[in-house]
Amino acid sequence: MSFSSDQPSQALRDARAGDTVRVLRLEGQEAICSKLREMGFCEQAEVRILNNSGTMVCSVCGSRVGLSRQLAGSIRVSAAVA
Amino acid sequence: MAVLSETPLVYALVGNPNCGKSTLFNALTGLRQKVGNYPGVTVEKKVGECYSQHGRRMTLIDLPGSYSLNARSPDESVMRDVLLGRAPGTARPDRVVCVVDASNLERHLYLVTQIIELGVPVIVALNMVDLAVGKQLRLDVHRLSERLGVPVVPTQASIKKGLIDLKVAMSRDDLTPPHGLPDLLPVPVRGGLLRSRETLSQKGVVREGAPLLEPLYLLSSHDPTHYGISDEARSELQAVREQLEREVPGWEDRLVAARYDAIGALCEEVVRRPDAQQLSLTDRLDAILLHRVWGWTALLTVLTVIFTLIFKVAEAPMGWIEAVLSGGELWGREVGGLAGWVTGVMPDGDLRSLIIDGAIAGVAGVLVFLPQILILFFFIGLLEDTGYMARLAFMMDRLMGRVGLNGKSFLPILSSYACAVPGVMATRTIDSPKDRLITIMVAPLASCSARLPVYALLIPLLFPPALMPAWGKALILLGLYAMGTLGAFFFAWLFNRTLMKGVSTPLILELPTYKAPALAGIMRQMADRAWMFVRRAGTVILGLSIVLWAALTYPKSSDGAPSRQVENSFAGRLGRVMEPLVRPMGGDWRVAIGLIGAQGAREVFNSQLGVIYAVEAGAEDETPLRDRLRAEKHPDGRPVYSLPFCLGLLVYFVFAMQCLSTVAIVRRETGGWKWPLVQFAYMTGTGYLLAVLIYQLGTRLT
Ligand SMILES: Nc1nc2c(ncn2[C@@H]2O[C@H](COP(=O)(O)OP(=O)(O)O)[C@@H](O)[C@H]2O)c(=O)[nH]1
Numbered sequence A: 001m002s003f004s005s006d007q008p009s010q011a012l013r014d015a016r017a018g019d020t021v022r023v024l025r026l027e028g029q030e031a032i033c034s035k036l037r038e039m040g041f042c043e044q045a046e047v048r049i050l051n052n053s054g055t056m057v058c059s060v061c062g063s064r065v066g067l068s069r070q071l072a073g074s075i076r077v078s079a080a081v082a
Numbered sequence B: 001m002a003v004l005s006e007t008p009l010v011y012a013l014v015g016n017p018n019c020g021k022s023t024l025f026n027a028l029t030g031l032r033q034k035v036g037n038y039p040g041v042t043v044e045k046k047v048g049e050c051y052s053q054h055g056r057r058m059t060l061i062d063l064p065g066s067y068s069l070n071a072r073s074p075d076e077s078v079m080r081d082v083l084l085g086r087a088p089g090t091a092r093p094d095r096v097v098c099v100v101d102a103s104n105l106e107r108h109l110y111l112v113t114q115i116i117e118l119g120v121p122v123i124v125a126l127n128m129v130d131l132a133v134g135k136q137l138r139l140d141v142h143r144l145s146e147r148l149g150v151p152v153v154p155t156q157a158s159i160k161k162g163l164i165d166l167k168v169a170m171s172r173d174d175l176t177p178p179h180g181l182p183d184l185l186p187v188p189v190r191g192g193l194l195r196s197r198e199t200l201s202q203k204g205v206v207r208e209g210a211p212l213l214e215p216l217y218l219l220s221s222h223d224p225t226h227y228g229i230s231d232e233a234r235s236e237l238q239a240v241r242e243q244l245e246r247e248v249p250g251w252e253d254r255l256v257a258a259r260y261d262a263i264g265a266l267c268e269e270v271v272r273r274p275d276a277q278q279l280s281l282t283d284r285l286d287a288i289l290l291h292r293v294w295g296w297t298a299l300l301t302v303l304t305v306i307f308t309l310i311f312k313v314a315e316a317p318m319g320w321i322e323a324v325l326s327g328g329e330l331w332g333r334e335v336g337g338l339a340g341w342v343t344g345v346m347p348d349g350d351l352r353s354l355i356i357d358g359a360i361a362g363v364a365g366v367l368v369f370l371p372q373i374l375i376l377f378f379f380i381g382l383l384e385d386t387g388y389m390a391r392l393a394f395m396m397d398r399l400m401g402r403v404g405l406n407g408k409s410f411l412p413i414l415s416s417y418a419c420a421v422p423g424v425m426a427t428r429t430i431d432s433p434k435d436r437l438i439t440i441m442v443a444p445l446a447s448c449s450a451r452l453p454v455y456a457l458l459i460p461l462l463f464p465p466a467l468m469p470a471w472g473k474a475l476i477l478l479g480l481y482a483m484g485t486l487g488a489f490f491f492a493w494l495f496n497r498t499l500m501k502g503v504s505t506p507l508i509l510e511l512p513t514y515k516a517p518a519l520a521g522i523m524r525q526m527a528d529r530a531w532m533f534v535r536r537a538g539t540v541i542l543g544l545s546i547v548l549w550a551a552l553t554y555p556k557s558s559d560g561a562p563s564r565q566v567e568n569s570f571a572g573r574l575g576r577v578m579e580p581l582v583r584p585m586g587g588d589w590r591v592a593i594g595l596i597g598a599q600g601a602r603e604v605f606n607s608q609l610g611v612i613y614a615v616e617a618g619a620e621d622e623t624p625l626r627d628r629l630r631a632e633k634h635p636d637g638r639p640v641y642s643l644p645f646c647l648g649l650l651v652y653f654v655f656a657m658q659c660l661s662t663v664a665i666v667r668r669e670t671g672g673w674k675w676p677l678v679q680f681a682y683m684t685g686t687g688y689l690l691a692v693l694i695y696q697l698g699t700r701l702t
């Protein structure tokens, strides 16, 4: 799956509250990546950042998911989409 | 179906955490059960019964919530094992009721897509329809049912709406396994899985006709020890996975994506959303409650209010309980209480002494703290039910990260403030075996409610009453709780660097919507817990009090003076034997007896002292225990309950492991005696050393 390799990307951790971004790829341990996917952070999934002060809170798959900043650092996402 | 109707139909109740399974289970079966609000509260298997429309018996199993059949913690593996028929002692369910949150279909349907592949009839309970209405979602239930190929029943479990329809659906004889969504498996994978199922079932790893994905579900957990799969079987399974991965690289990730794609398409079809997406109330609250500064301010305020109320509000009812049992002032009148009444109707003698000095004094010493414990449980229930508890996990995540744990470990520790037993059980939600073990080891350092009676007895003794306003006591109490918490962090850090190495998993949790608490549920939970506490006071503590009374009363000494009597009794002698151990921390032999009793359950300390002083004082004296302690002197005239001694003793209670139930549960959860023994040694050792240190330094300085 190389469709995303040439797109500009950032870590989810660096996205701003209020932005909507698209997941490009997951980095890190396989077991943790598959957990992330099952929580809805699949490649191409849309994620809206609800809160990014201290704790990351995202809206993904219609529900509110909190994740640690460390984890948010291992999710590469696109720049904000409209 | 005459034959079938003999055996009950077995239904499993599954769903994501917090979708209302337990509420539905209670409503259907009438069985009581704890209702929690953060993922993974339901850790025990709960079974209940109800009857179908045709009078057929149906057995319901309430399972812990999970997002996926790919289990990642012991807790989640319960659901998987029951559904796959691999849980020892539980028959494979005939049918499954899958509970989903109607206001949040996309997430909840993920599990549904896995469940409908299992080959058993499924019913979807579309719960929380009120929340969907609140979000202005419109759902096409018929279309959903048609596309999933299963009956879909809208319900609102919290007010028992839709239960009849659900029961009607559950009573149907003609339910067949769903054909479900279009096939999501790539063709070569399906072929490979079919072939490996054949091999695996011949080797007895899975049963014949098992769900195709079963081998992969069995492999998903990090910790192989819990799941009853032999190493041999495991390597067979691993071989299957590797083979498939070679044939179709990346198919597992794509399967997850395919499920979400299918769900996305389905939701497009069945869910109509309002046009504008606004920031909800929950988001606005989160902006404050998760904020770096305001979040912590709110957290500390909440905790301070709770602890102040524990002392302030509980004062009056504590006085009533004391008056009713032991005598005292009740609504401005002097009453003799139960003890006074017994004194009036019974002649003086051993039996009367047994009842008043043994039974009543012992039980009263513990029962007076019921109001405080109720208040604590009330607030814990409130935090859980409003949705704030999951936020606490995130607030704590960074702090926990410093000591090598993640925020998920904070939830069990937080439950341990009520009682370490459910706290240790709640560690089953933790993914990493290392994190789980460390959490089990340190959770009992959180000051549980059994310590509260002891704290409440000793704190007022620290300073003369005139110098101690209620908020001062609350502050000291908060300090003790903080000390236990910091201790837990410290030891977690220590264990993480020394005894137990391994990886921790970073925190990811669904954050529930904030909501007004369901007070009825909280009350029921309080009542259950209060009843447990009262039952303990009525059985274990009553028993120990009577044993102590006898040990204090016999053998009878010849000269009859009560104080001489106690000194020469069995208990007095044992206390003297143990006295050298407690002397370095400033205690006398009476304290030694109290601490021996407290070894089984902390609150027994109060009743032991209550009984000792009641027996010593004789029948006429009705001074409350605390005043007696205040007046207690060492033989050389120094007060026993001095500041350094009380402080040291309090710290001892903060750290020492004095609870048989906890030792038992830790043994069960860690599968052996090693960890409970290590835990006992490090906790009690720390408590003792600190208590000695404080006393020795304190007496030198003052
Ligand atoms: N608004 C609303 N709340 C519900 C409904 N069903 C359950 N709840 C609440 O949801 C919370 C979680 O329910 P619980 O049964 O513990 O979920 P479980 O984790 O799936 O067992 C509780 O506070 C319930 O009172 C419902 O239909 N509507």
Ligand SMILES: [Mg+2]
Binding pocket: B021, B022, B023, B035, B036, B041, B042, B065
């Ligand atoms: Mg439950």
